[in-house]
Amino acid sequence: MRSTVATLLRKELTLEWRTRESVPAMVLFSIATYVVFHFGLDRDRVAGDLASGVLVVTLLFAAILGVNRLFVAEHEQGGFDGFLLAPVDRTAMLVAKAVALFCFLCIVEVVALPAFALLLLGPPLTQALGPLVLVLLLANAGIAVIGTLVAGLAIQTRARDLIVPLLALPLLVPVVLAAARSATPLLQDGGAGELPGNWMATLAIYDLLFALIAYAVFDFLLED
Amino acid sequence: MSTTEPAVQLRGAGRRYGERAALRDVTLDLAAGQTLVVFGPNGAGKTTLLRMLATLLRPHAGEVRVLGHELPDDGYAVRGRIGFLGHEPLLYRELTGRENLRFHARLHRAAPARVDELLDAVGMRARADDPVAELSRGMVQRLAVARAVLHEPELLLLDEPLANLDPAAAAQVAPLIGPGCGATRVLTSHDPAGGLQGADLALGLKAARVTFLAPAGEISPDQIGELYA
Numbered sequence: 001m002r003s004t005v006a007t008l009l010r011k012e013l014t015l016e017w018r019t020r021e022s023v024p025a026m027v028l029f030s031i032a033t034y035v036v037f038h039f040g041l042d043r044d045r046v047a048g049d050l051a052s053g054v055l056v057v058t059l060l061f062a063a064i065l066g067v068n069r070l071f072v073a074e075h076e077q078g079g080f081d082g083f084l085l086a087p088v089d090r091t092a093m094l095v096a097k098a099v100a101l102f103c104f105l106c107i108v109e110v111v112a113l114p115a116f117a118l119l120l121l122g123p124p125l126t127q128a129l130g131p132l133v134l135v136l137l138l139a140n141a142g143i144a145v146i147g148t149l150v151a152g153l154a155i156q157t158r159a160r161d162l163i164v165p166l167l168a169l170p171l172l173v174p175v176v177l178a179a180a181r182s183a184t185p186l187l188q189d190g191g192a193g194e195l196p197g198n199w200m201a202t203l204a205i206y207d208l209l210f211a212l213i214a215y216a217v218f219d220f221l222l223e224d
Numbered sequence: 225m226s227t228t229e230p231a232v233q234l235r236g237a238g239r240r241y242g243e244r245a246a247l248r249d250v251t252l253d254l255a256a257g258q259t260l261v262v263f264g265p266n267g268a269g270k271t272t273l274l275r276m277l278a279t280l281l282r283p284h285a286g287e288v289r290v291l292g293h294e295l296p297d298d299g300y301a302v303r304g305r306i307g308f309l310g311h312e313p314l315l316y317r318e319l320t321g322r323e324n325l326r327f328h329a330r331l332h333r334a335a336p337a338r339v340d341e342l343l344d345a346v347g348m349r350a351r352a353d354d355p356v357a358e359l360s361r362g363m364v365q366r367l368a369v370a371r372a373v374l375h376e377p378e379l380l381l382l383d384e385p386l387a388n389l390d391p392a393a394a395a396q397v398a399p400l401i402g403p404g405c406g407a408t409r410v411l412t413s414h415d416p417a418g419g420l421q422g423a424d425l426a427l428g429l430k431a432a433r434v435t436f437l438a439p440a441g442e443i444s445p446d447q448i449g450e451l452y453a
Contacts, residue, residue, distance in 0.1 A: 007330040011316070018318040018355075078314035081280055082371075085314075086331035087304030224282045 001095070004088045008096030015073055016104070022069050023104050026062040030112035033058045034119045045122030052183035055116055056139065056176050059109065060169075066104050067147035068164050070097055071155040084222060094148055094218040102144040109136055121187065128186035131195045135186070138200065139179035142207040146171050149214040152221040171210075178203035229292050231256040231379055231408040232277060236286030239272050245432045246272040249286070252437055254425060256378075259409040261419040261440065263448050264429035270412040271311065273429070274381045277410060278308045291379060304332055307377030309385050309401070313368035317357040321348055321367045324356060325374060332375035342370035347396050361388040369397045373405075382411035386418070414452075416445040 016022055037054050038044070046054060074080045083093060113136075117125040125132070147168060154163035178199045185193030232254040239247045247269035254260045262270045275281040277290055279299040288295040291302050308314075315324045325339040343349045346366040356364055365388045372380065385401055386394045399405065403422025413419030420426060423440035428451050436447060 004331065007327060011319070011327050014323070015316060015318055073316060073318075077316050078310075078312040079316065081308070081310070081312065082314035082328060083331065084280060085278060085303055085306065085308050086328070087300065087333075088331055224280065 001089045001092050004092035005095045005099070008083075008092060009099055012096060012100035013103070016100070022066040023107050025065050026104065026108045027111045029065055030058055030062045030108060031115045033061065034112070034116050038119045043120075046120050047122040047187055047189045049180070049184045051121055051123075051187040052180045054120060055113075055187075056180045056183065058116075059105070059112065059136070059139070060143065060172060060176055062108055062112070063101075063105055063143045063147060064165055064168060066101055067143075067151045067168060068154075068161060070101060070148060070151040075155045080222065090219050090222050091215060093222070094152070094214055097151070098144040098148040098214070101147055102140050105140040105143060106137075109140075123187060123189050123191070128192035131192065132183060132186050134195070135179055135182045135200070135203075138182075138203045138207060139175055142175035142179075142203065142210065143172060145207065145210045145214050146175070149210070149218065149221075152218060156221070174206050175203065178206065230254055230289070231258070231291055232260070232410065233289040234286065237273075237276065237283050237288050238285030239269075239276055239281060240284050247276070247429075248432045248434075250427075250434055251286075252425070252427065254408060254410065256408050257406070258424040259403060259411065259422055259440075260425045260427060261423040262410065262412045262427045262429060263414070263416070263419060263451055264412075265452050267431075268429040268451070269432045270429055271383055274308070274310065274383050274410060274412065277379075278306055278381050279303055280308075302379075304375060305378045307372040307375070307380045307401075307407070309368055309372040309381070310383045311387075313356075313364050314371060315356045315364065315367055318355055320353045320355055321359070321363075321370075322352040324367065325370055328371050329374050334375045338374055342374060342400075345396075345400060346370045347393070362390060362393055365389055366393055366397060369400055373400045378407055380405070380407045380409045380411075382409060384412055384414070416448040419448075 150164055150168040154160045157163050181199040182196055182203060185196060230253040234250045234252050237247065237250045238245065250273065262273060264270050272281065276283050276288060279295055279302060282296045291305055293301045322339060322343065325342065329336060329339050343352045346369055348363060348366050351359060351363060356367065380401055382401055420440045420443065426438060426440045426443040427434065428436040428448065430451050435451060436443065
């Protein structure tokens with residue numbers, strides 16, 4: 001399955017590089033949202049739970065843009081049929097799409113995180129950066145798995161743009177909650193605190209649970 | 225598959241879309257190496273039949289056996305032995321022709337050298353590195369032919385394979401998908417003379433039902449014409 005995943009992932013990244021449909025939109029959305037918060041909250045700086053909430057929720061909504069487009073090429077250009085005709089494990093598509101979305105989110109955060117620090121964050125990011133990256137990687141994993149599963153389901157319907165947020169947002173509430181709670185002590189005034197192990201564990205377990213669910217049901221989403 | 229077993233065997237096969245029957249009660253045997261040509265007006269069930277044989281649609285009635293395997297249960301065993309050329313080219317518009325063929329070659333574990341060999345065979349070597357979105361429909365169809373035969377399939381399912389091709393291009397792809405290609409073929413056509421050429425068996429479909437099934441030599445152009453009346 002590894003070579004199939006590599007083949008599909010290379011295609012995903014090439015298509016995104018050529019079309020630039022998802023990542024730039026996600027980046028621009030994130031930055032625009034931080035600008036709106038900057039003026040909307042009428043504050044130059046935020047910290048603690050407000051900072052972590054603004055950071056994580058913005059990234060979640062940006063991710064929805066990518067989730068919406070995840071299977072569009074497959075649906076509109078016959079990619080599903082081409083893949084289904086090949087003698088390969090169908091779960092490879094789930095893995096490749098989830099890894100691609102994970103990569104897109106990481107790229108978005110490379111730009112969005114400094115923008116957040118510049119526009120809104122009070123405490124310096126440098127001390128919290130290492131643990132915060134760990135939190136965001138776990139959050140990205142959850143968003144990627146759940147997003148791929150929901151996108152695979154929604155692409156079969158006519159109301160994709162409606163179905164994706166309707167299904168994905170409730171399923172992603174625990175990810176947002178755990179990621180925001182994990183990040184709160186890192187973004188406090190007066191220096192970064194310790195990572196809360198219980199919330200990090202919750203995030204990791206939720207990611208794992210949905211990875212198993214997605215693995216079990218994804219085949220059926222591709223079935224006629 | 226034993227040497228005597230038909231490459232395609234249908235027993236009362238049918239398929240619905242919701243409440244509407246798209247194909248009803250099709251029974252036929254097609255021996256390995258033979259060609260079945262399917263005639264019928266739009267909406268008669270030709271594409272549904274091909275997609276069912278390609279494992280892309282589940283049969284809702286009857287039995288479907290392809291290359292000795294029952295569908296849909298043994299679908300995995302026949303994927304990779306089927307070449308499917310449908311209305312859609314199954315090529316990504318933003319990738320080049322070569323990238324598309326390499327992508328499908330990797331999925332089918334076909335030799336990389338096969339890509340260049342087929343680009344030459346369909347006369348697309350010179351435009352192989354252009355994005356598919358920039359090619360004419362005829363060029364895209366030639367690439368789609370190359371994609372369908374990349375893995376040297378035993379069964380070719382061809383839905384109006386010469387659509388969009390000029391006579392020279394049609395002649396160019398004939399060795400790959402024509403009567404002499406060596407594979408068992410099921411193809412759809414609206415052209416009585418062209419469709420019957422090289423066919424062993426002819427099937428007429430109208431409103432999802434079989435109207436005739438006979439050796440191709442016994443079918444007259446008038447019988448085919450009646451399907452469209």
